[in-house]
Amino acid sequence: MAGPAALVAAAFAMLILGLEYGGGATALLLADPGPLVRFGLPMATLAVNLSASLAIGALFLAVFVLRSSKPEFNRALDIAAAGAALLTVFSAITGFLSFLNVTSSSASLDSKFGQILGQFLIAVPLGQAWLETTLLAAAVTVLCFAVRNVTMLAFVGVLAVLTLVPMAQQGHAAGTDGHDAAITALFLHILFAAVWLGGLLVLALLSKQLDNSRLLEVVQRYSGVALVCFVVVAASGYVSAELRIGSLDRLLTPYGILVLVKVTALIVLGLIGAMYRNLLIRRLADGAGRRIFWRIVVVELVFMGVASGTAVALARTATPIPEVLPSTPTPAQILTGSAVPPELTFGNFFTQWNFDLLWILVCGFGIFFYLAGVVRLRRRGDSWPIHRTILWVAGMLLLLFVTNGFMNVYEKYLFSVHMMGHMILAMMIPILLVSAGPVTLAMRAINKRSDGSRGGREWILLAVHSRIGNFLSNPIVAGVLFATSLLTFYYTPLFRWATVDHIGHEWMIVHFLIVGYLFAQALIGVDPVAFTLPYPFRLVLLLATMAFHAFFGLTLMTGTGLLLADWYGAMGRAWGTSAISDQQTGGGIAWSIGEIPTLILAIVVAIQWGRSDTKETKRLDRNADRTHDAELNEYNAMLERLDRTR
Structure with a gap:
């Protein structure tokens, strides 16, 4: 227990020092909530972070690392339940202290105090966030005790991750510049820090139940995940610091100094991570690494505690750069948090960027792991078509451009730009990614596990061959989803949610990609699936679906009712066409640009059809040569017998 104790001690010690140095617990001149709230609130927040890390880290190890048939698995789930239970308690305490901090009131048992507290939890975003976290954490606690199936535990893990979303949404003032970027960066930061910290903490708690060979396997798997977490935490931390500091000269402020302390701790943790691969794993492989394992773990947990305490002090x-709303905001600033960008010209297609860290990381890791898989195949002497690699990289770069380039700048203000992004996300990018055969590459490149645990290969196989996977990959289902998602999205409240809310916007991107990927896979996919259509029916499905797509575009082109009139019609743009004209242009984009991927799909289907016929002809010719036309001779003999019986 030395490691966990060192973590907690370092975290709370650094929190107190950070609060004193940065002034986070300084008494206010007016409406001071008192020392109990000033110190108790950040302490409770730190306890929330550590508890969430414990729950998420334990669930991660149980789902991706540990054997479900061994005691280590049940022990990890007990730890996850304990972490979730602590998260429930400390979330409730944090919500209560946040109420006292906002209202500057004292705790009381009278009915008026209870009514105000209830209103805070139900109607105020900050109170809603902590209430949601508390309820989600309570559900995770119960499920960690009740569920032992590994597949179902993956969904429990997703629920545990959702407990972090309300906290991330409160991390930056709504309506200020960089609000969406701050939410994304904070969520990624706390999520991957939780996996990193919680995984190591649970590994320390489980180490006595693992012999040297098993500990070696677990540490090897954890070190790879920790490297990914290090990259994401560093990138998201930089984005958060950039939004709040802005320039190097501000690093000498108390906030900047605390950032430097956290950066130093992160660098040390990166060096310790390198020690895992260069020293600890090698010593464990030699059977003599237990003592050095504990030394490294304790030191790493201490620095993780320093980073955790500093993070809460920073908050x-x-x-x-103060987070303040403009005194006289424009309509666009009220709606989006940012001013209207400059007029969209051809030059702005390449100079206007709005970076989304989530998709930068997705595309970066997507390219890296695909190329790593190709390299692994080639090193062992296997081949992989170069055109598939080119298609994958091109698809990822196109996804990067759509989610970070000018379309991500203007899609909130121009429906036509939004529709252009929709068409590319749902039709063009999936064609490139599907043609790259990522599932086939993963099956060939990822090592198969033989110890009963589930790694990336096992989870991909489970998803592909599951009932829901077979259902969604059915060509008819994929076509129906692709066609009806247009109406479901644009003519229901989903469109407003995806436009107004940043989380809804990210969901929209994922939705378009998945639906488009399933449709392209049904038509031209190279990865194996349970159901495939004959090539003539694939063309029929393509034409039917695209006809529906064209009808949707024509409806927008000729329509006179503005979608989200209180959004697109209320931006106050001083340039460009009217909102309704822009929407009609968007309909033209849906109708015309959608024809380009349709033509590409039709050509690819025709080529695959021709190749299939050629392969079948060659197969029949080889069979005829091998059997000396036995089938043809038998057929002729049958005709002769029929002729004699007449």
Whole structure:
């Protein structure tokens, strides 16, 4: 227990020092909530972070690393349940202390106090966030005790991750510049920090139940995940610091100094991670690494505690760039949090960027792991078509451009730009990604596990061959989803949610990609699936679906009712066409640009059809040569017998 104790001690010690240095617990001149709230609130927040890390880290190890048939698995789930239970308690305490901090009131048992508290939890975003976290954490606690199936535990893990979403949404003032980027960066930061910290903490708690060979396997798997977490935590931390500091000269402020302390701790943790691969794993493989394992783990947990305590202190420290709303906001600033961008010209297609860290990381890791798989195949002497690699990289780069380039700048203000992004996400990018055969590459490149645990290969196989996977990959189902998602999205509240809410926007991108991928896979996919259509029926499915797509585009082109009139019609743009004209242009984009991927799909289907016929002809010719036309001779003999019986 030395490691966990060192983590907690370092975290709370650094929190107190950070609060004192940064002024996060300084008494206010007016409406001061008192020392109990000033110190208790950040302490409770730190306890929330550590508890969430414990629950998420334990669930991650149980789902991706440990054997379900061994005691280590049940022990990890007990730890996850304990972490979720602590998260439930500390979330409730944090919500209560947040109420006292906002209202500057004292706790009381009278009915008026209870009514105000209830209103805070139900109607105020900050109170809603902590209430949601508390309820989600309570559900995770119960499920960790009740569920032992590994597949179902993956869904419990997703629920545990959702407990972090309300906290991330409160991390930056709504309506200020960079709000969406701040939410994304904070969510990625706390999520991957939780996996990193929680995984190591649970590994320390489980180490006595693992012999040297098993500990070696677990540490090897954890070190790879920790490297990914290090990259994401570093990138998201940089984005958060950039939004709140802005320039190097502000690093000398109390907030900047605390950022430097956290960066130093992160660098040390990166060096320790390198020690895992270069020293600890080698010593464990030699059977003599237990002592050095504990030394490294304790040191790493101490620095993780320093980073965790500093992070909470930073959240209570005034930033050099204050988060304030403009005194006279424009309509666009009220709606989106940002001013209207400059007029969209041809030059702005390449110069206007709005970076989304989530999709930068998705595309970066997507290219890296695909190329790593290709390299692994070639090193062992296997081949992989170069055109598939080119298609995958091209698809990822196109996805990067759509989610970070000018379309991500203007899609909130111009429906036509939004529709252009929709067409590319749902039709063009999936064609490139499907043609790259990522599932086939993963099956060939990822090592198969033989110890009863589930790694990436096992989870991909389970998803592909599951009932829901077979259902969604059915060509008819994929076509129906692709066609009806247009109406479901644009003529229901989903469109408003995806436009107004940043989380809804990210969901929209994922939705378009998945639906488009399933449709392209049904038509031209190279990865194996349970159901395939004959090539003539694939063309029929393509034409029917695209006809529906064209009808949708024509409806928008000729329509006179503005979708989201209180959004697109209320931006106050001083340039460009009217909102309704822009929407009609968007309909033209849906109708015309959608024809290009349709033509590509039709050509690819025709080529595959021709190749299939050629292969079948060659197969029949080889069979005829091998059997000396036995089938043809038998057929002729049958005709002769029929003729004699007449």
